[in-house]
Amino acid sequence: MREKQRKLQLPEKLRWNHNEWYRRWLLRQLPSRAGSALDVGCGLGELARSLKADEVTAIDASARMIERASATSDRVNWVHGDVLTHDLGRYDVVTAEASLHHLPLREGLTRLAGLTKPGGTLIVIGLYLTATPSDRAMELVTLPANAVVGLAKALNGTGGKPHDTEMPMVMTAPTLPEIRAAAAEITPGARVRRHLFWRCSLVWHAPEVH
Numbered sequence: 001m002r003e004k005q006r007k008l009q010l011p012e013k014l015r016w017n018h019n020e021w022y023r024r025w026l027l028r029q030l031p032s033r034a035g036s037a038l039d040v041g042c043g044l045g046e047l048a049r050s051l052k053a054d055e056v057t058a059i060d061a062s063a064r065m066i067e068r069a070s071a072t073s074d075r076v077n078w079v080h081g082d083v084l085t086h087d088l089g090r091y092d093v094v095t096a097e098a099s100l101h102h103l104p105l106r107e108g109l110t111r112l113a114g115l116t117k118p119g120g121t122l123i124v125i126g127l128y129l130t131a132t133p134s135d136r137a138m139e140l141v142t143l144p145a146n147a148v149v150g151l152a153k154a155l156n157g158t159g160g161k162p163h164d165t166e167m168p169m170v171m172t173a174p175t176l177p178e179i180r181a182a183a184a185e186i187t188p189g190a191r192v193r194r195h196l197f198w199r200c201s202l203v204w205h206a207p208e209v210h
Contacts, residue, residue, distance in 0.1 A: 019097055019098050019125070021197065022125045022195065022197075022199055022201075023046070023047055023050070023097065023125075025125075025201075026097065026123055026125050026201075027050060027051075029121070029201075030051070030095075030121060030123065031093065032052065033052050033053070033054075034052065034053040034092035034093045034120075034121075035053065035054050035055065035092050036053055036054065036055045036056075036057070036089070036091045036092050036093070036117075037051040037053035037055070037056045037057070037092065037093040037094070037095070038056075038057045038058070038059070038091040038093070038094045038095070038115055039051060039057070039058040039059070039094075039095045039096075039097070040059055040083050040094065040095065040099050040100075040112065041083070041097070041099025041100075041102060042058035042059060042060045042065070042069060042078075043062075043065050043069070044072070045058055045070075045072055045078070047095060047097050048069070048073075049072065049073050051093065051095065053092065055077070056075065056076045056077065057076070057077040057091070058077070058078055058079065059081055059083050059086060059088070060079075061080075061082055061083075061102075063080045066078050066079070066080040083103070083111060083112075083115075084103065084107060084108070089115075090114075090116065090120070091115055091116065091117060091120060092119075092120045092121070093120060093121050093123075094112055094115050094116045094120065094121070094122045094123075095122075095124075096112060096122075096123075096124045096125070096126070097124075098125060098126060100112070100124050100126045101127045101128075101173040101174065105178060106182050106185075109124075109182050109183065109186045109187065109202075112124070113186055113187050113206070116206045117206065118206050118207060118208050118209040119205070119207075119208045119209075120206045121203070121204070121205055121206070122187065122190075122202070122203070122206065123201070123202070123204075124202040124203075125195075125199055125201050126199065126200060126201075126202070127173040127198055127199060127200075128173055128175060128176045128179060128194075128198070128199075128200045129172060129174060129176075130198070131175040131177075132176065132177065135175075135176065138194065138196075141196065176192075176194060176200055179192060179200060179202070180192050183202055187202070189204065189205070189207075190202050190203060190204035191204075
């Protein structure tokens with residue numbers, strides 16, 4: 001039986017939002033402007049509102065999240081639905097921030113790739129399960145760094161809860177080798193990287209059609 005994803009339990013005042021930390025990195029990987037963009041698992045819509053595209057669509061399986069997100073911007077097309085089955089188009093940019101691990105890995109990645117137009121960009125920031133010796137070695141850096149950043153944010157007043165309490169929590173995630181294997185098969189040429197703070201990224205540029 002797969003062990004549950006281990007999470008560091010910091011004091012409340014030292015907790016902080018890892019997704020916000022990597023959102024700036026994610027946005028730097030995208031084209032400066034796109035015709036269309038889709039954010040998958042948008043939650044309260046912070047990333048969707050930041051996407052620079054002529055048309056932005058954001059989808060989430062939680063009706064409550066979509067209700068709250070839609071009250072913040074009318075520039076985004078907010079969609080309540082299951083990304084695996086909902087009728088969606090294809091997009092120049094597809095993003096998934098901490099949402100792929102809510103889906104079956106191969107089915108979810110196949111769907112995200114299918115939603116990306118030829119020549120488009122797919123970028124995923126996600127969680128991975130700490131499972132290998134290299135993962136555990138990484139935690140020798142991650143754990144103290146996480147506490148230091150949390151303390152710094154607490155001192156300057158930018159810390160707090162890492163995410164909204166209404167957002168769903170998943171205590172398991174794919175391992176990094178599983179993610180790399182799925183990417184090699186489904187999105188050949190994708191760049192998969194390990195990051196600090198229990199995150200990995202996948203960046204894929206869909207081949208042009210000739």
